Amino acid sequence: MKYNSVLFFCLFFVLSMTAQNRSEAIALKDILQTIEKQHLIYFNYIDNEIVELKIIPPKKSLSLNKKISYLEKKTNLFFKNIDNKFITIFSDNRDDTKNICGYVYSKEDNSPLENVNIKFEDGFSTSTNIKGYFELKKEKSTDLLISNIGYTTEKISVSDLQNKNCLKIFIEVEISELNNIIANQLLTSGISKKINGTFEIKPKKLGILPGLIEADVLQTMLQIPGIYSADESISSINVRGGTHDQNLFLWNGIKMYQTGHFFGLISAFNPNLAHTISIIKNGTSAFYGEGVSSVVDISSNTNNFKKNSFSAGINMIDADVYSKFKISKKSFVEISGRKSITDLVKTPTYKEYYNKAFQNTSITNFYNNQNIDYLGDEKFNFYDITAKYSQQIGQKNHFILDFITINDQLKIFQTTNISSQIQSENNILNQKNYGSNLSWMRHWNTKNSSHLNVYTSSYVLNAEKDQIQDNQIVKQKNEVLDNGLKLENSHAINSNFTLKNGYQFNEIATINSDEVNSPIFYRRIKEVLRIHALIVEAKYNDTISKIYFNAGLRLNYIEQFKKKLLEPRLQFNYAITKYFNLEVLGEFKSQNSYQVIDLQNDYFGIEKRRWILANNTTIPIQRSKQASISLFYNKNNWLFTIDNFYKKVTGINSSSQEFQNQLEFVKTNGDYKVLGIEMLVQKKINHFITWLSYTYNTNNYHFPNLEQPVFPNNFKLDHIISWAGIYDRKNLKIALGSKWYSGKPATTPMSSSINYSNFSDPKIDYNTPNNTILDDFFQVNFSTTYKWESLDHIQYKLGFSLLNILNRKNEINEYYRINTVTNSIEDVKTFSLRRTPNLSFRITY
Incomplete structure (x- = not known):
């Protein structure tokens, strides 16, 4: 019995252990x-x-x-x-x-x-x-x-x-693609120079640039020689001496009239969309109208869809989300949204941006800039939303529907007590741009295809100032409605020769209104233009003879003026040797819509420009002609480029040039001429890239009806030098860079005394326009990013940037005004951003 008990216990133990192990x-x-x-x-x-x-x-x-x-x-x-x-x-x-x-x-x-x-x-x-x-x-x-x-x-x-x-x-990257690229990895990875003269930026592949931790569309283009911002604002981008409104901005075929958030400090285009940015300074395709200075064509269209994706990020100014997902085997939806976090937290970055954006405006110069204490309740926010629906039908048809909305809103209530009397103002400023585009692409056969775009774009700038104690309300509004259609047909005659033709139609309407309740004043001006264009373009690309030639002709017809404008375009590139290229570009262009300033304090002096249309008399059509010849040398990771150009723009109105001197209220027509040179030297050593660029130009106005008709352009910068050193290896990217340029032109008073020859209208006596220049601008910027991936393939990215490391006080504008309280001439200066940090974090899967 005892033996059986022991045997039973051992058997039970073994079975238990076996069960436990299993x-x-x-x-x-x-x-x-x-x-x-x-x-x-x-x-x-x-x-x-x-x-x-x-x-x-x-x-x-x-x-x-x-x-x-x-x-x-x-x-x-x-x-x-x-x-x-x-x-x-x-x-x-x-x-x-x-x-x-x-x-x-x-x-x-x-x-x-x-x-x-x-x-x-x-x-x-x-x-x-x-x-x-x-x-x-x-x-x-x-x-x-x-x-x-x-x-x-x-x-x-x-x-x-x-x-x-x-x-x-x-x-390596496909050689057949490189045949159309003469400078790959220009400045950093993700930027290239194509054989047709176009600069192409791929934000998803973009490496890093000094001061940038995200692929900001417009901040990135400012790194390209010949493109700059004289007042450090991406709402005022100058390409070869032109004004911001002389650039044509397109987002998926939609013409955009608002390009910046925070009134010019942040790009209004979400940097996290998988898009391609094409920047053309000269030699524009005949299929582009308007924009006498440049074309910035932003596309988020991709040729393939690999997998669903989602990302979200935040920095010290805004937060955003992005999602792309399939809804069937041949269709997908892409959605992105970005919103400021300023209504939740006032970060150091926000404070520096706020000080830069609103300095010397009616917001900060409350009651004539007097040294009085006042209380202010400010609410500022912005957002942008984009959506895309893509549908492939069969093997030959592809439909894409795009939508974009951009919105900035500022509300500020200010009050103070002067001599026991309360003075109060309530200011509201809205700026928004809506757009949509329907695109149809049809491949008829292997040699023929068509592309049709139908778009609409609506822009509104609305300001309201309520002086509570005076019961006075001032309202200002600028509206643009732009509807367009573009048809492009492509015919491949043989492997080297392609012929394109097409038609474009635009109907543009602008409305400008001003309203005051006391004393009663009301003005509303509406203008409409309808423009037709016939287009033909021929391209010859022979990889054996190493010749690329593209010639186009655009015939514009403006219904209201019964006017025809013929605009030839040219792109030529010849590979002299395997490493040495010659490029010749030329174009004639015209522009019917542009921005003017009626008064410097319009829209609180923040966004004081308003869109108008040419009337072919007092407001002429702007026309430009430009030619350039360039040389490129690319060998052993060395890159040398030199670009010589000539540009002339006629039909400009003085009210579009932002004068703040004796010409501020003068409206006269003229032109400007630019002659310049742009150079770049770049060297890549393993994971390190360094480059140095230099730009020189002469840029002068010619207003024949003025006493002194020729003088320097307001946006003239004689010399611009940029340098950067970039380290990019695996997950770590570091960039340090600097930029220096000679000061902007400025006009000084002849005397420190006010001219009272007309007591009802005292004035300042000025020297000749733009008789001097401001101090040189110098800034050092730093940025770094690090990304890593978890085992479940979720990517994380952390970024840090520091603008103006040396905290240099750079003067970017100076003008003079009469201080009615002290009866003296007041010197008003505007400065660039001070030392500004930013931190970002992004997750992608």
Whole structure:
């Protein structure tokens, strides 16, 4: 009996232990994921070979090698360790000695490439996973081909496959694409110069630039030689001496009339959309109208859709979200939104931006800029939203519907007590731009295609000032409604020659209204123009003779004026040698809508410009002609460019040039001429890029009806020098740079005394217009970003920037006014941003 009891106890113990061990066994896949997180390595395996395996996990305290040995014993699988980073798992049945494995990386940034096609000639094929890894059964006699869209096809001989270790394969960007690029990785990765003279920016591939932690569309273009902002505002971008309104801004085919948030300090275009930015300073395609200075064409259209994605980010000014997801096999939706966080927290970045944007306006000069204390309740916010619906119908038709809205709102209530009397103002300023576009693309056959755009754009600038104690309300409003249609047909005659033709129609209406309740005043001016354009363009691109030639002709017809304007365009590029290119560009262009300033304190002096239309008499059509000749040398990671240009713009009105001297209230027509040179020297050494750019130009007005008709342009900067040093390796990016330019022109008074020759209208006696220049501008900027990825493939990115590291007080504008309280001439100066930090964080998956 006792023996039976002992036997029963032992049997029970063994069964219990067996049951306990079985209960501790877990899926091998879960064990591998745990080891990946603990040791920061990756396992490569075929799911079918491990999906049914369950074992007791190894102790966490074991080393990686001991864990692998344990797993080999328990599973009868083979584990191959590669550089202590990747471990390949295979079974005895598969016999890994008869298979090859490898990793495919981009030669440009050493990043792994997913969905690369791997195949033997006339044999088996596979593709890489998200880690760039592949496995394939060996063939005896054929070579291995590695191909991917946008990259060169690599061939590996059979002899190279005898190596038992996994291959490491690096592939380059497709050479056929490079045929259309003469300067790749210009200034930083993601910026290139194309053979047609266009600068192309890919924000998703953009490296880093000094002072930028996000791919701000307009801040990025300011790094290109010949493009600058004389007053440090992206709502006032000057291209080769032109004004901001002389640039044509397009977003997915929609003409945009508002380009900045925070009244000029932040781009109004979300930098996180997967778009391409094309910047054209000269040699514009005939399919672009308007914009006598430049074209900035922003597109978020992509040719393919790989997978759903989502990202969200925040910095010290705004927060944003972005999402792109499939709704069927041939359609997707893309949505983005961005909003300021200023209504929640006033960060140091916001305070510096606020001081810069509103200095010397009626907001900060409350009651004639007197030294009095006042209380203010401010509410400022902005947002932008975009949406896209893309639908592929069959193999030949593609429809895209785009929508964008941009909105800035400022509300400020100010009050003070002067001589026991309360003085109060309530100010409201709204600026918004809505737009939508329907795009249809049709491929009739391999040689013929059509592209149709139908768009509408609406812009409103609305201001209201309520002087409570005087019961006076002042309202100002500027509206633009722009409806357009553009048809483009393309015909490939042969492999070298392409012929395009098309038609464009625009109906533009502007409304300007001013209203005062006491004394009663009301003015409303509405203008409408309808413009038709016929377009023809021929392109010849011969890679053998190394000649690229594109000539276009645009015929504009303006209904209201019954006026025809013929505008030829030219792009020519010749590869003198493999490393040396000659470029010639030329264009004639015209513009019918532009911005003017009636009074410097319009719209509180913040956004004082209003859009108007040409009337072909007192407000002429602006017309430009431009020519340039350039040389490019690119060899051994050295890049030299030199660009000589001539530009003349006629039909400008003095009210569009922001005069704040004796010409402030004068309205006369004239022109300006610019003659200049732009140079760039760049060197790339491994992961380090450094560049130095220099721009020189002469830029003078000619107003024939003035006493002194010729004098310097308000936006003239004689010399501009920029330098940057950029380190970009794997996940870490660092940029340090500086910019220096000679001061803007300014006009000084002849005397410190006020001219009272007319007591009802005292005035300041000035020297000749723009008789002097301001002090030089100098700024040093820094930025850095670091990104990492979790094992579940979620990407994180942290960024930090510091503008104006030296905290230099740069003067960017100066003018004079009469102070009616002190009866003296007051010198008013405007300064650039002081030292301004910014911090950002982004998550993407």
